[in-house]
Amino acid sequence: MLPKSIHPSLEPQTKTLHNKPTLTSSITSLLKPLSSPQIPRSWIFFTVLFIQILLLCNLRMFSSPIPSPLPAPIVHHSSQALDQCGSGKVFVYDLPQTFNYEILQNCDNLNPWGSRCNSLSNNGFGLNAAALAGIVPEDLLPAWHWTDQFVTEVIFHNRLLNHRCRVKEPESATAFYIPFYAGLAVGKYLWLNSTAEERDRRCDMMLRWVMDQPFFKRSNGWDHFITMGRITWDFRRSSERDWGSSCIYKPGLRNVTRLLIERNPWDYFDVGVPYPTGFHPRSKSDVTRWQNFVHERQRSALFCFAGAPRRAFRQDFRGILLSQCREAGESCRTVNCTGTRCSNGTSAILETFLDSDFCLQPRGDSFTRRSIFDCMVAGSIPVFFWRRSAYLQYELFLPVEPGSYSVYIDRNAVKNGTVTVKNVLEKFTRERVRQMREKVIEYIPRLIYANTKDGLDDMKDAFDVAIEGVLKRTIKCYAALLVTDSGLVIMLIKIPLSCSRFSSVFLEQS
Structure with missing residues (x-):
């Protein structure tokens, strides 16, 4: 059941619906029987689901848009604080330190190849x-x-x-x-x-x-979030013999928003x-x-690539790019990143990106790579060969129009051999390159x-x-739920796909 403190923010949506006479009469007739105490809970559940489907199918009939969702009421804060926190407030759980600080204190043993204390300082x-x-x-x-x-967990925790x-x-x-x-x-268990x-041990302990x-x-966790400082595939083990942990597949984490450096689209x-x-x-x-520094930078190379070939792969694409x-x-210009030479960045990488108009960004060990952001922070224009490297990953942080800041090559x-990278990039005029670079530079704050x-x-960073x-x-998701005076969730309005699974959670608790 939703807390009563949420109800006032939802009332405007209810009033808006009452202005729709065609839909109202049918909904009212359906809802009246729900007040009867003799109706079994299972019938209530299926009736509500039917109403939800009916509403979703008729949303296009609405002649005016439903008002934007309002945040849940916030009390005991100044008007200035309300302005700064218009999107809402965050509560940080005081987890036992074994789940965070003790992990940092054990920095000498987080990597099978050596200490991580310097990188976590x-x-x-x-x-x-x-x-x-x-x-x-x-x-x-x-x-x-x-x-x-792999340190976003520490960065987000400290800032929050x-x-x-x-x-x-x-x-x-x-x-x-x-x-x-x-x-x-x-981390260390991935390679041992x-x-x-x-x-899975620590994830299981945390979820309990x-x-x-x-x-x-x-x-059921849908208003909770967590930072998981690796790619999503490190937490999606399907069977015991597969790679990684199965943390994301645990029942307790299915409704929790997960912030990852690479997502499952x-x-x-x-x-x-x-x-x-x-x-x-x-x-x-x-x-x-x-921003001014990278904007004024004189760039001598048309494009560059920082990376290492994957010779173990048949027809290695990185090898093809290095050859071209x-x-x-x-x-x-190239930077040889064989082994661990480029693991945390090098002066050669930054200098190469600063000197190049474009930077080639093939997929890494997964679809994304840190080099994308190193490149853009240096004011260089990324060239992608997989749409999942950026376009289906970082929608909140990058321009809506991919062509405004990047190049995609099949x-x-x-x-x-139908095209060469050089021939494609040479066709961009200096004015077009300037426009794309300015868009990259404009978005630097959102990437750092x-x-x-x-x-x-x-x-905003x-x-x-x-x-x-x-x-x-x-x-x-709060605003998508309409609630009766008795607290029963009766329908979902302008519901995002993401909220659909939450309806059953609240119905079962009502």
């Missing part, structure tokens, strides 16, 4: 990148770090603990954050000859704790967030200073994680965009 940003002296402006050098690509819209009372919250470092916890039980919380029970609860880059501005002025790059002569045409407790004033997106998703 400085609140997850890693060691300062002093080697970039002479490549980046001197006043911005302290904002650059050797940041590991200091977030202006964090509340200490769960009754006031719109969404609930679970600060479990799932990626760090499973470990058992399925070892890979969270599922026992009253606000999780209230919604067909799972609504996966949200793709940018890989961490090495640039972590300390202020808004740091960002604008960097060599054949392009001075038009292309990889099959490259493989069979600031090194501040309070954000970048009125400028990747963290701000992600949290706002989570809160809006939660609000939509």
Whole structure:
């Protein structure tokens, strides 16, 4: 049953429906029998489902749009706070430290090949990148770090603990954050000859704790979210012998929004967030200073590629790109990333991106790669060969129109020799390149994680965009539910596909 505090924000939707006489009479006649105490609960359930389907089929008949969903009421806050937190408030669970801080304290044993303590230092940003002296402006050098690509769990947790819209009372919250470092916890077990039980142990322990919380029970987790600092496929083991953990497939996590550096495009609860880059501005002025720097940069190469071939793969696509790059002569620059040379970024990578108009972004070990964001932060225009590398991943963070900031080339045409990368990129005029670069530079704030407790004033970084997106998703599902005076959910209005599974949860609890 929904809490009564949500009802006032939903009343406008109810009144709007009453202005639709054609639909109202049929709905009223259907609803009257539901008030009878003799009606079995199963009949109520199926009747409500029928009404939902009826409404969804008739939404196109509405002559005027349904008002935008309103957030649940927030009390005891100033008008200024309400303006800053219009999308809602966040409650951070005080999980036992074995799920987060103790994992960090055990940084020497998180990787089978060596310590991760350096990469997890400085609140997850890693060691300062002093080697970039002479490549980046001197006043911005302290904002650059050797940041590991798997640390979003630490970054989000630290920022949320200091977030202006964090509340200490769960009754006031719109969404609930679970600060479990799932990626760090499973990391070393991915490469060892470990058992399925070892890979799942901490996730199982966390879910037992969270599922026992009253606000999780209230919604079955649909207003909860978590940051999982690896790609989604590391948490989607289908059988004991497969790769990774099965954390995402656990019943307790199915309705929880998951922030991942690579999402499953067909799972609504996966949200793709940018890989961490090495640039972590300390202020808004740091960002604008960097944007001006990359905008004025003189670029000598048409395109570049930073990566390593995958010789174990038949007709390795990366090998084809490296070959075309060599054949392009001075038009292309490469950075050899064989082994772990480029694991946390290098000065050679940044300098190459700064000197190139375009940067080639084939798929990595999975469909995405951190290099996409390193490239764009340097003001270089990404060239994609798989749509799942960006277009189906980071909708909250990138421009709506892919052609405004990137180039897509059919990889099959490259493989069979129909086109060459150089010939495609040479056809873009200098004016078109300038326009695309300006769009990339405009979006740099949304691709980076600031090194501040309070954000970048009125400028939104990747963290701000992600949290706002989570809160809006939660609000939509709250506002999609209409409730009777007795608390029974009777129908769903303008329902997002994502909320459809939630209806049965609330009906069963009513």
